Amino acid sequence: MENKLLLNGTRVATDIKEQLKGRVEELTSRGVTPCLATVLVGDDPSSATYVKMKGNACEKLGILSKRIHLPAEITTEDLLKTIHELNEDEAVHGILLQHPVPSHIDERAAFEAIDIEKDVDGVTSWGFGQTSFGFGSYPSCTPAAIMAILNYYDVPIEGKHAVIVGRSPILGKPVSMLLLNRNATVTTCHSRTQNLPEIVKQADIVVAAVGKPKFIKGDWIKPGAVVMDAGYNPGNIGDADYEECEKNAGAITPVPGGVGPVTISMLLKHTVDAAEKKLNQQ
Amino acid sequence: MENKLLLNGTRVATDIKEQLKGRVEELTSRGVTPCLATVLVGDDPSSATYVKMKGNACEKLGILSKRIHLPAEITTEDLLKTIHELNEDEAVHGILLQHPVPSHIDERAAFEAIDIEKDVDGVTSWGFGQTSFGFGSYPSCTPAAIMAILNYYDVPIEGKHAVIVGRSPILGKPVSMLLLNRNATVTTCHSRTQNLPEIVKQADIVVAAVGKPKFIKGDWIKPGAVVMDAGYNPGNIGDADYEECEKNAGAITPVPGGVGPVTISMLLKHTVDAAEKKLNQQ
Numbered sequence: 411m412e413n414k415l416l417l418n419g420t421r422v423a424t425d426i427k428e429q430l431k432g433r434v435e436e437l438t439s440r441g442v443t444p445c446l447a448t449v450l451v452g453d454d455p456s457s458a459t460y461v462k463m464k465g466n467a468c469e470k471l472g473i474l475s476k477r478i479h480l481p482a483e484i485t486t487e488d489l490l491k492t493i494h495e496l497n498e499d500e501a502v503h504g505i506l507l508q509h510p511v512p513s514h515i516d517e518r519a520a521f522e523a524i525d526i527e528k529d530v531d532g533v534t535s536w537g538f539g540q541t542s543f544g545f546g547s548y549p550s551c552t553p554a555a556i557m558a559i560l561n562y563y564d565v566p567i568e569g570k571h572a573v574i575v576g577r578s579p580i581l582g583k584p585v586s587m588l589l590l591n592r593n594a595t596v597t598t599c600h601s602r603t604q605n606l607p608e609i610v611k612q613a614d615i616v617v618a619a620v621g622k623p624k625f626i627k628g629d630w631i632k633p634g635a636v637v638m639d640a641g642y643n644p645g646n647i648g649d650a651d652y653e654e655c656e657k658n659a660g661a662i663t664p665v666p667g668g669v670g671p672v673t674i675s676m677l678l679k680h681t682v683d684a685a686e687k688k689l690n691q692q
Numbered sequence: 693m694e695n696k697l698l699l700n701g702t703r704v705a706t707d708i709k710e711q712l713k714g715r716v717e718e719l720t721s722r723g724v725t726p727c728l729a730t731v732l733v734g735d736d737p738s739s740a741t742y743v744k745m746k747g748n749a750c751e752k753l754g755i756l757s758k759r760i761h762l763p764a765e766i767t768t769e770d771l772l773k774t775i776h777e778l779n780e781d782e783a784v785h786g787i788l789l790q791h792p793v794p795s796h797i798d799e800r801a802a803f804e805a806i807d808i809e810k811d812v813d814g815v816t817s818w819g820f821g822q823t824s825f826g827f828g829s830y831p832s833c834t835p836a837a838i839m840a841i842l843n844y845y846d847v848p849i850e851g852k853h854a855v856i857v858g859r860s861p862i863l864g865k866p867v868s869m870l871l872l873n874r875n876a877t878v879t880t881c882h883s884r885t886q887n888l889p890e891i892v893k894q895a896d897i898v899v900a901a902v903g904k905p906k907f908i909k910g911d912w913i914k915p916g917a918v919v920m921d922a923g924y925n926p927g928n929i930g931d932a933d934y935e936e937c938e939k940n941a942g943a944i945t946p947v948p949g950g951v952g953p954v955t956i957s958m959l960l961k962h963t964v965d966a967a968e969k970k971l972n973q974q
Binding site for chain 1: 824881885
């Protein structure tokens, strides 16, 4: 077996942010400060923490963070109004609506309302379609992070069999498409999949995107396979059983310090990309 | 083994068209005649035949066929202008741009220019994204036809392993998503896939969407598997080796008379859907 490789996401994120710094300075010197609007609805503590982390990460890099906090009781209509205002706001380059919103709100309608040019979190169906067809500007951030880590560590993708466990619109589906576009053979699994362990055992690359702690077992991992854990469950626990998977894996992302920090840096990168794109169009 | 089932597409298409007749009459009586605009660029004989077949199928049902034939030398810009005019034309409910266009034209740009409300052929990235997220109005017609045949013959999909051979934007990718949304476990294969026969041998449902005659061999088919052949190669030859695959398959679509006729009827259905939607919005 090859040497075990720890896919350190913190290092990838640091490198990406280092590269962004110069770009933010250049933009600012040209009179444009990149700005990410974050929209938080209600008072869910985890969501509040995530939004705060994202806002703080922006500010550390010199990206403006426009933080909008709406009451849990807001209607879909009023949320849409807020999003439309952000779409119109020339100073805002990216919009992030923190998932999940309270259940009485039509979250999909709210996501779809985000202008494609400002969809830096990659949540719209149009953005997903563009990503799938290979010309999207802003793929969903967690899938983009997974690809960035694979690229950073030169993990071979072409011709490999990637098995994705999960099929959400912002994770399982887009990462399936990104890996497919990089010439992996892609199997997408989910709660109705039969013989999941047998399917995962075939994978050269496993993406755990299921949202259940330690769901992916160590003996499902083919010796030498690459395990990308996109899960982040309470208590800093991933979707893969790290201790057990690590025994078989050729490379693996830890939780925390794996996919998570790179996800935030992709959000920052997309915001800077959007600001540059806008400046170049003027 | 179960009884062999011939998945007769001609019968499915006849049923769909029968149902559409009443809807077209109802629309016409309310003053709206559904209208499909077909755009053919250049003089490729196969393309010309396809467009003609589609136009004739419209007229047989009382759907207007607005046939636009542009010279092969047209620029991307002029083609976009034509599409924008059709987008604006209140009398046109659906737009079909016949693939392929001459190579000097940016076909993707032309597809993307089609208004989502008129994208009855399901070629835009936005339409694909909507389909993938489960709320698209007009999935790409061949994938929609495959699903219609599976539904017609009550082929179980949930929990089954579907292997798609091909990953084009109008066939392999959308059919992967439609099957995934119906709770199949989906593997998408392509030219860079390693051990393709071994992967196909695992499939409960095989979709041949590769564009190469008799590419899928009989001994790749697990006994009892369902073979959906979306290929249509010169000489009426499918992408699956019918005679050989039929020996193992539990059910199989013939070529011709399988997916092809249903594809056209889905185009007609989407055009009628679009006309009804427009009328109901007035």
